[in-house]
Amino acid sequence: MTTLATPPLIELGAPVLGEPEKRALAEVVDSGWLAMGERVRSFEQAFARMHGVEDAVAVSSATAALQVVLATFGIGPGDEVLVPSLSFVATANVVVAAGATPVFVDIEAPERPHMSIEEARARITSSTRAILIMHYAGYTMDVPAWRRLADEYGLFLFEDAAHAAGATGAVGVYSDAAAFSFFANKNLTTGEGGMVLVRGDAPRARMRLMRAHGMTTGTLDRVHGRTTAYDVVECGTNCRMDELRGALGLVQLQRLPEWNECRRGLSTRYRELLAEMLPEVLVPFDRPDPTVAHLFPVLLPPGADRRSVVAAMTGSRVQTSVHYAPIHRFDFYRRRFGALSLPRTERFADGELTLPLHPRLTEADVSRVVATLAEALGRTTGRPSREVAS
Numbered sequence: 001m002t003t004l005a006t007p008p009l010i011e012l013g014a015p016v017l018g019e020p021e022k023r024a025l026a027e028v029v030d031s032g033w034l035a036m037g038e039r040v041r042s043f044e045q046a047f048a049r050m051h052g053v054e055d056a057v058a059v060s061s062a063t064a065a066l067q068v069v070l071a072t073f074g075i076g077p078g079d080e081v082l083v084p085s086l087s088f089v090a091t092a093n094v095v096v097a098a099g100a101t102p103v104f105v106d107i108e109a110p111e112r113p114h115m116s117i118e119e120a121r122a123r124i125t126s127s128t129r130a131i132l133i134m135h136y137a138g139y140t141m142d143v144p145a146w147r148r149l150a151d152e153y154g155l156f157l158f159e160d161a162a163h164a165a166g167a168t169g170a171v172g173v174y175s176d177a178a179a180f181s182f183f184a185n186k187n188l189t190t191g192e193g194g195m196v197l198v199r200g201d202a203p204r205a206r207m208r209l210m211r212a213h214g215m216t217t218g219t220l221d222r223v224h225g226r227t228t229a230y231d232v233v234e235c236g237t238n239c240r241m242d243e244l245r246g247a248l249g250l251v252q253l254q255r256l257p258e259w260n261e262c263r264r265g266l267s268t269r270y271r272e273l274l275a276e277m278l279p280e281v282l283v284p285f286d287r288p289d290p291t292v293a294h295l296f297p298v299l300l301p302p303g304a305d306r307r308s309v310v311a312a313m314t315g316s317r318v319q320t321s322v323h324y325a326p327i328h329r330f331d332f333y334r335r336r337f338g339a340l341s342l343p344r345t346e347r348f349a350d351g352e353l354t355l356p357l358h359p360r361l362t363e364a365d366v367s368r369v370v371a372t373l374a375e376a377l378g379r380t381t382g383r384p385s386r387e388v389a390s
């Protein structure tokens with residue numbers, strides 16, 4: 001066996017974590033108070049300010065965020081909610097968990113794998129109560145257009161903004177509520193965590209109750225002896241954020257704009273190299289869509305065997321992923337709602353490959369990823385990759 005130097009692993013995504021995060025966590029430990037408190041409150045205010053909205057509600061995950069959104073706006077049995085199938089399963093699971101029915105909507109086109117607004121309009125019935133859009137890969141949708149559609153039919157408009165933290169001016173501004181994720185693989189991370197941007201004081205107050213058992217006072221108030229009595233005015237849950245996560249969020253938020261800028265720059269470099277070396281690979285969102293570049297999805301040419309491509313790239317120490325297996329094709333959804341066909345979603349999902357993208361990636365890494373992909377495509381088809389599409 002020859003001893004070739006193993007090239008370093010290029011990770012799909014990787015958070016930036018360092019001394020400021022360690023210091024922030026140590027301060028919380030030293031303070032002696034771990035449960036939701038002043039740091040979480042500061043994180044809410046800073047997050048809201050960055051996105052140009054009045055205030056925000058921190059929670060334990062984006063899934064919890066979507067659940068309290070649906071509860072706050074009274075979405076339940078008998079209600080239909082329009083959702084994309086090309087999303088993480090939580091987008092639909094929360095609707096089912098609320099007792100409502102997710103109605104899957106196809107994507108626009110391979111070049112724009114966002115939920116199609118024309119298709120959504122066609123699926124509105126007298127039972128439709130809400131539309132839940134998702135900013136796939138961090139590319140922001142035309143939220144004002146969705147707002148007009150929602151208003152036309154008297155529907156709520158919610159955003160699954162799990163990919164879109166820092167998309168200022170686009171998310172959380174026109175919808176009734178937008179849910180963010182701070183899971184370990186998102187643009188800003190607190191390990192687990194989430195946030196809701198919600199318009200209006202009344203729904204925001206209701207959401208704060210829903211987050212903490214429907215209780216009229218918080219733990220901090222009771223500990224500090226500000227009050228001992230409380231009432232329960234909603235059947236709430238517990239999906240609070242804790243101070244450790246609040247502290248991490250405050251630190252990470254400061255660098256989010258810089259990281260998103262870095263992601264955009266690397267995405268541009270990918271686009272240039274792919275156009276030059278692999279023009280048969282389709283890169284969605286080629287128009288200058290505003291983006292925080294959470295992911296870098298591409299569509300492999302027809303006939304390419306994705307499994308072999310992934311295996312070859314893994315062999316060259318380049319991680320890849322697929323975003324996403326369509327929700328409507330999962331076993332649970334097929335059993336519960338029957339087989340349905342969303343041809344554009346299926347075609348896109350079957351050929352999609354997500355390439356590495358995170359702020360610690362270099363332009364040299366991007367070149368290596370593209371060269372590895374070119375080699376993998378050439379090898380798996382047994383022909384120069386350029387001929388695959390013809």
Ligand SMILES: *Cc1c(COP(=O)(O)O)cnc(C)c1O
Nearest residue numbers: 061062063088090162181182183
């Ligand atoms: C990550 C993600 C979620 C779930 O976020 P959690 O914070 O892990 O609950 C929901 N929707 C989309 C599109 C996601 O990418």
